[in-house]
Amino acid sequence: MAENQPIGSRFTCDDADVSPALAWEGAPEGTAELALALEDPDAPGETFTHWLVFGLRPSSTGLEEGADLDAEGKNDFRDTGYGGPCPPGGEQHRYVFRLLALDSPSTLDRGADRAAFDAAVAPRVLAEARLTATYERS
Secondary structure (H helix, E strand, O other): OOOOOEOOHHHOOOOOOOOOOEEOOOOOOOOOEEEEEEEEOOOOOOOEEEEEEEEEOOOOOEEOOOOOOOOEOEOOOOOEOOOOOOOOOOOEEEEEEEEEEEOOOOOOOOOOOHHHHHHHHHHHEEEEEEEEEEEEOO
């Protein structure tokens, strides 16, 4: 996946709805944990959370497609884990993958909601990397 390019339908509600493979490198010095949030800022009302991941080792360099993770939070579909893009028909939305380098462990439990994720992660962020992708249902 590349910046501002469409997400493949395989990773959406229109197909297999599995998480895409992601790759990164170079966590900053002092990183104790990596966390990830996938958000739709174009959702009606407010930003919609599609995926929350935490507890990733700072030495990790990515996630494989359909990653089976123990440390995932609750998305706004009210499920724990990944919930792919699913905008209203005919609307193109942006999906922002935010990779967060944390200076100490978040101590979140599986199924943590967005409020708990934000409260645990926000004060620990050393650095952030973003990748924005798009999706439009036909």
